[in-house]
Amino acid sequence: MSLFLDLGSWVLFGIGSLLLFIGALGVLRLPTLFTRMHAASLTESLGTIAVLTGIMLQAGLTLATMKLLAILLFLLLTSPTSSYALANAALLARNRDQTREQADRK
Amino acid sequence: MTILLAVFLLTMLVITAVAIVRTRDLFAAVMLLGIFSLLMAANFFVLDAADVALTEAAVGAGISTVLFLGALALTAARERESGDSRWLPLVVVVIMAATVVYATFDKPALGDPNAPVHQHVAPWYLSETPRLIDIPNVVTAVLGSYRGYDTLGEVFVVFTAGIAVLFLLGSGRPGELFSRPPDELSTGGLKHHLIPRVVGKLLIPFIILFGLYVQFHGEYGPGGGFQAGAIIAAGVILYALLEGETRALAALPESALKVMVIGGALLYTLVGVVCMLMGGNFLDYSVLSTNSVAGQQLGIILIEAGVGLAVTGVLLSIFHAFAARATA
Amino acid sequence: MFITVSIAILVTMALAIIRALRGPSIYDRILAVNMFGTKTVLLVSVVAFLFGRPDFLDLALAYALINFIGVLAVLEFFQSRSLRRELGAAQQRDSL
Numbered sequence: 001m002s003l004f005l006d007l008g009s010w011v012l013f014g015i016g017s018l019l020l021f022i023g024a025l026g027v028l029r030l031p032t033l034f035t036r037m038h039a040a041s042l043t044e045s046l047g048t049i050a051v052l053t054g055i056m057l058q059a060g061l062t063l064a065t066m067k068l069l070a071i072l073l074f075l076l077l078t079s080p081t082s083s084y085a086l087a088n089a090a091l092l093a094r095n096r097d098q099t100r101e102q103a104d105r106k
Numbered sequence: 107m108t109i110l111l112a113v114f115l116l117t118m119l120v121i122t123a124v125a126i127v128r129t130r131d132l133f134a135a136v137m138l139l140g141i142f143s144l145l146m147a148a149n150f151f152v153l154d155a156a157d158v159a160l161t162e163a164a165v166g167a168g169i170s171t172v173l174f175l176g177a178l179a180l181t182a183a184r185e186r187e188s189g190d191s192r193w194l195p196l197v198v199v200v201i202m203a204a205t206v207v208y209a210t211f212d213k214p215a216l217g218d219p220n221a222p223v224h225q226h227v228a229p230w231y232l233s234e235t236p237r238l239i240d241i242p243n244v245v246t247a248v249l250g251s252y253r254g255y256d257t258l259g260e261v262f263v264v265f266t267a268g269i270a271v272l273f274l275l276g277s278g279r280p281g282e283l284f285s286r287p288p289d290e291l292s293t294g295g296l297k298h299h300l301i302p303r304v305v306g307k308l309l310i311p312f313i314i315l316f317g318l319y320v321q322f323h324g325e326y327g328p329g330g331g332f333q334a335g336a337i338i339a340a341g342v343i344l345y346a347l348l349e350g351e352t353r354a355l356a357a358l359p360e361s362a363l364k365v366m367v368i369g370g371a372l373l374y375t376l377v378g379v380v381c382m383l384m385g386g387n388f389l390d391y392s393v394l395s396t397n398s399v400a401g402q403q404l405g406i407i408l409i410e411a412g413v414g415l416a417v418t419g420v421l422l423s424i425f426h427a428f429a430a431r432a433t434a
Numbered sequence: 435m436f437i438t439v440s441i442a443i444l445v446t447m448a449l450a451i452i453r454a455l456r457g458p459s460i461y462d463r464i465l466a467v468n469m470f471g472t473k474t475v476l477l478v479s480v481v482a483f484l485f486g487r488p489d490f491l492d493l494a495l496a497y498a499l500i501n502f503i504g505v506l507a508v509l510e511f512f513q514s515r516s517l518r519r520e521l522g523a524a525q526q527r528d529s530l
Contacts, residue, residue, distance in 0.1 A: 033459055036453075055483055067492070070495060071491070074312070077309065082506070085299070086505065133460060137508075138454060140467045147497075151493055312499060316499055328493065344502075347510055
């Protein structure tokens, strides 16, 4: 039984690590702000789920697992929200700059 | 493994610190300070100092960023070039740093069991805490009971800092920290903030609940009054960011904050005075109850409550002071 | 196996720091800080189990709850500042 749990953890940790690393590469290498943002937010959710679930498999049915569940829940709520707020703010700022340029041209 | 992790984290810490010093863009500096705080907390954590790490997390993650931004709203966004020669300061700093590095050669290695710190009072704290106070977290026992006098001093430092900021910034009319011009309020902004508002409001009760857990679970796990105060203050600040200062002040008015600041500091002192009246020394909680262990536990719970009240009150007062100033 | 994950997270953190140092726009820096915060939560959770101290997970929980406030504050700050600047520019145009 514990072999299967270990195996599951390994697989989840592998997926999680890979996703986190790809996300970080994307944030570093992609050309524009919005592409970078998409790399970060997309990989982050699944990577977080994988890593935290992997730890949960190791922790078993304990208080720690409940805490990990809470952490996972809060992260899944907050990180897309902050990504959304960030993208929204950046988009608004860009639109404002564009309208200002148009106003200046007139 | 501890060493490897610590070295990696410290390297990143040094890089971030140098970048903070080098940058002229004050906003970038604030963002990098956020990373600095996260790294610092991770470092404390790796060194097994969970109570300190939790303090750094509670203050560094939300509140210090908000206060720095409040300060930035009052000043310019870029640091001015200074024309003075920097050679003399550099020489002084290099000499000081060399002295400190030289002094560390006499330090015992990390985790050396023969180090003075592990020989002096630490073994006594570890062996006697179960008998004298009977709580699992020895840090709380040291902080609240053995070193209760020092913690009282810390509370008064926080108290004084809060008073000083209020004197400097003056708590005038309440205002918005990041004020919007009135006509923009009705048209733009808030509509786009629907998702953060919903999620944020959903989180506030959990933040407050977690703060209370940290407050009252401090005897068993990492936590205590300082951390809890900062976390609860962060929850209220989140409410102020989402709903506006006026509504946050309606929920927790400035008069209530003053009562919390003064009441917290007074509660701590009064516990000490009551101990004296009941025949013990100042802050010797054993006399508070017929059973000395129960007395110690009662005393720690009371003073932690005082600390929590004072810290929440001071942090929120400072936040509101910045907000009032930014509008004026 | 916890070591493998923690190394992956540390590398990710280092890459996020590079992005935060490079900028170029303010939003890139916020993105990097936000990402760094999530990675710290993961690192703390993993290290708590690596060292066999699962009761220290409270720290990760605190970050998961509070990190978000800093990002929101930054965004509020920028939106209000650019709005104020806009308003100032409009007033200047009107007065000309």
